[in-house]
Amino acid sequence: MLKLPENFHSYSEARKEGFIRLKELKETGKKVVGLFCSYTPTEIILASGAVPVGLCGVNEESIHFAEKILPKNLCPLIKSSFGSAISDTCPYFYFSDIIVAETTCDGKKKMYEWMNEIKDTHVMQLPQGRDGYGALNSWRGEMIRLKDALSSKFNVKITEDDLHKAIKLVNRERKALVDFFEIGKLKPSPISGYEINTVVDANGFLFDTEEKINLLEKRTNQLRNDYESNYKGQASRPRILITGCPTGGVREKIIRQIEELGADIVAFENCSGPRAQKDLVDENKEPYLALAEKYLRVNCSVMSPNPGRIKDMEIMLDEYRVDGVIEVLLHACHTFAIESYRMRKFVTEEKHIPYLTLETDFSQSDTGQINTRISAFLEMLS
Amino acid sequence: MNYIGIDIGSTAAKTLVFDGEKIVHYFDLPTGWSSKESALRVKQKLSSLGIDVHSESTKIVATGYGRISVDYADKVITEITCHGKGAYYLFSEDSVVIDVGGQDTKIITIEKGAVSHFLMNDKCSAGTGKFLEVMANRLNVDIDYLFSLAAKGDPIPISSMCTVFAESEVISYIGAGRPKEDLAAGIIQSVVSRVVMLANQHDINGICILTGGLSHIPYFADQLSKKLGHKIYTHTLGKYAGALGAALISAEKLTK
Ligand code: SF4
Ligand code: SF4
Numbered sequence: 299m300l301k302l303p304e305n306f307h308s309y310s311e312a313r314k315e316g317f318i319r320l321k322e323l324k325e326t327g328k329k330v331v332g333l334f335c336s337y338t339p340t341e342i343i344l345a346s347g348a349v350p351v352g353l354c355g356v357n358e359e360s361i362h363f364a365e366k367i368l369p370k371n372l373c374p375l376i377k378s379s380f381g382s383a384i385s386d387t388c389p390y391f392y393f394s395d396i397i398v399a400e401t402t403c404d405g406k407k408k409m410y411e412w413m414n415e416i417k418d419t420h421v422m423q424l425p426q427g428r429d430g431y432g433a434l435n436s437w438r439g440e441m442i443r444l445k446d447a448l449s450s451k452f453n454v455k456i457t458e459d460d461l462h463k464a465i466k467l468v469n470r471e472r473k474a475l476v477d478f479f480e481i482g483k484l485k486p487s488p489i490s491g492y493e494i495n496t497v498v499d500a501n502g503f504l505f506d507t508e509e510k511i512n513l514l515e516k517r518t519n520q521l522r523n524d525y526e527s528n529y530k531g532q533a534s535r536p537r538i539l540i541t542g543c544p545t546g547g548v549r550e551k552i553i554r555q556i557e558e559l560g561a562d563i564v565a566f567e568n569c570s571g572p573r574a575q576k577d578l579v580d581e582n583k584e585p586y587l588a589l590a591e592k593y594l595r596v597n598c599s600v601m602s603p604n605p606g607r608i609k610d611m612e613i614m615l616d617e618y619r620v621d622g623v624i625e626v627l628l629h630a631c632h633t634f635a636i637e638s639y640r641m642r643k644f645v646t647e648e649k650h651i652p653y654l655t656l657e658t659d660f661s662q663s664d665t666g667q668i669n670t671r672i673s674a675f676l677e678m679l680s
Numbered sequence: 681m682n683y684i685g686i687d688i689g690s691t692a693a694k695t696l697v698f699d700g701e702k703i704v705h706y707f708d709l710p711t712g713w714s715s716k717e718s719a720l721r722v723k724q725k726l727s728s729l730g731i732d733v734h735s736e737s738t739k740i741v742a743t744g745y746g747r748i749s750v751d752y753a754d755k756v757i758t759e760i761t762c763h764g765k766g767a768y769y770l771f772s773e774d775s776v777v778i779d780v781g782g783q784d785t786k787i788i789t790i791e792k793g794a795v796s797h798f799l800m801n802d803k804c805s806a807g808t809g810k811f812l813e814v815m816a817n818r819l820n821v822d823i824d825y826l827f828s829l830a831a832k833g834d835p836i837p838i839s840s841m842c843t844v845f846a847e848s849e850v851i852s853y854i855g856a857g858r859p860k861e862d863l864a865a866g867i868i869q870s871v872v873s874r875v876v877m878l879a880n881q882h883d884i885n886g887i888c889i890l891t892g893g894l895s896h897i898p899y900f901a902d903q904l905s906k907k908l909g910h911k912i913y914t915h916t917l918g919k920y921a922g923a924l925g926a927a928l929i930s931a932e933k934l935t936k
Contacts, residue, residue, distance in 0.1 A: 653797075664802075667784070667800065671798075674759075677758060678796070
């Protein structure tokens with residue numbers, strides 16, 4: 299059975315509690331910035347005095363709203379995000395003063411054009427590769443353009459000093475997150491992947507970074523102690539690493555299910571894992587350049603080429619002592635789907651670790667099949 | 681000891697009894713509308729063979745689509761692991777196992793006797809037994825007869841992959857008076873192509889084995905072999921590969 303801490307808050311509980319906190323913040327005059335992606339430099343948002351909030355769609359219900367405008371054969375994450383925006387069913391979107399987005403995959407970037415018709419959407423022009431001529435410079439320019447956009451939207455001046463403070467703060471948050479993730483390296487792991495995944499996403503609904511850091515540090519300590527007194531020396535279940543598309547929308551159907559069926563998810567090599575947090579923003583460099591460098595290093599499949607993801611994978615497979623890799627592909631996500639073959643080849647042929655791809659969407663119609671596939675995969679490991 | 685594998689698929693419930701050394705019984709029953717019901721009927725049939733499912737000397741592994749309905753099983757294992765195990769027992773060779781099931785089609789790679797990779801068709805029923813069933817109904821014949829018709833026909837290509845659209849395509853061909861034989865051949869080709877598409881996603885090192893109900897139809901194995909470009913091996917117990925695997929697993933894992 300899934301082990302969850304006593305006062306564990308489900309994602310939807312955390313999301314609900316966040317509404318009230320956000321409403322209160324708005325009433326004190328705070329500005330809110332909605333965002334969707336690991337490429338968003340939250341430091342600049344914090345430096346502008348606003349609070350960032352993640353708006354990624356995770357449910358099926360809002361999809362049909364989106365399908366009035368967007369094609370049906372589009373990634374469920376994009377449809378769900380857009381659907382909750384246009385249907386006025388997401389209070390976080392409603393409270394956002396501005397949306398900050400990036401030109402990542404084609405579906406997202408074209409969707410933002412529509413989103414802009416409902417709400418001011420600032421789109422940063424993300425380079426398609428890291429080493430193209432001028433990629434870094436252009437991305438640095440986009441950092442400055444974001445600063446300008448937020449300054450004029452909120453009528454504030456963002457100084458280098460503000461930015462420095464924000465960079466330091468977010469670096470501390472990253473360290474706290476990475477320490478928390480690294481609990482998964484313990485064998486057997488004292489934390490469920492379901493909790494890791496929930497905590498990370500639910501953190502997006504806390505608006506005080508210091509509070510987030512505190513909570514994370516506290517939980518990490520608890521878990522370390524728990525390991526020493528209750529887990530150390532015990533047998534481990536098969537250790538699974540999750541890779542591929544964001545998993546917020548399939549948390550119950552896949553993440554929870556894997557652990558119910560007898561394995562432990564110990565690491566996430568997707569954008570809700572340590573990948574985007576491990577490397578910090580250089581605090582000694584010119585801040586816009588330092589930010590540009592850091593965010594350009596995010597190893598998402600939207601980058602071409604994207605060799606960093608394989609390197610990261612290799613390190614994680616070793617450090618987290620992984621027995622099997624499960625890749626989640628959302629329907630119609632071309633970038634991850636195309637990278638899938640390379641990933642599978644690397645993991646199975648070079649690391650000799652079994653690999654399973656689950657292609658799915660946010661509906662419940664394939665739960666039986668998903669279940670059979672996960673079970674068969676776990677049987678393969680034992 | 682009786683080691684029993686019960687494989688409840690969407691069309692048939694296959695049961696096989698292994699005594700630790702050899703296969704002592706096997707039988708199949710139609711699944712009907714409820715896998716609970718068929719689990720019960722399997723139990724009755726076993727008891728008529730003198731086997732008490734609740735006895736200490738009986739170990740049962742259930743598999744297949746309806747595996748959770750076998751409430752008297754000691755363990756449930758997926759059909760993928762069981763088919764792999766069963767096929768390996770029958771041929772003792774590394775292989776790619778193709779199981780065209782009533783509901784799902786699976787391609788399973790066996791390396792050193794164990795499953796190393798598998799694929800299943802996605803949600804839709806093209807390339808499965810379900811597709812054949814729907815089409816046979818349309819032509820008003822049973823599945824066996826569909827195959828003997830096909831053997832005499834020149835395939836009319838069915839262009840749609842989706843069962844529902846393919847069905848309307850077939851209806852319009854019937855309306856246009858096209859020969860049943862040609863339609864039947866087209867229908868079989870459509871299933872074969874779908875299975876080959878899935879199989880081609882596996883590297884085929886070793887032999888190709890066809891299991892499941894369709895492995896008893898030489899015409900199907902033949903067509904599959906032609907399209908795939910590999911010899912297809914079948915076995916008189918092919919239909920029971922899943923049940924056999926389940927029985928073997930019960931012998932391995934549940935003895936002590
Ligand atoms: S997967 Fe890539 S594009 Fe999607 S949210 Fe993560 S970093 Fe952004
Ligand atoms: S999952 Fe893929 S298609 Fe969907 S938003 Fe992310 S990169 Fe785009």
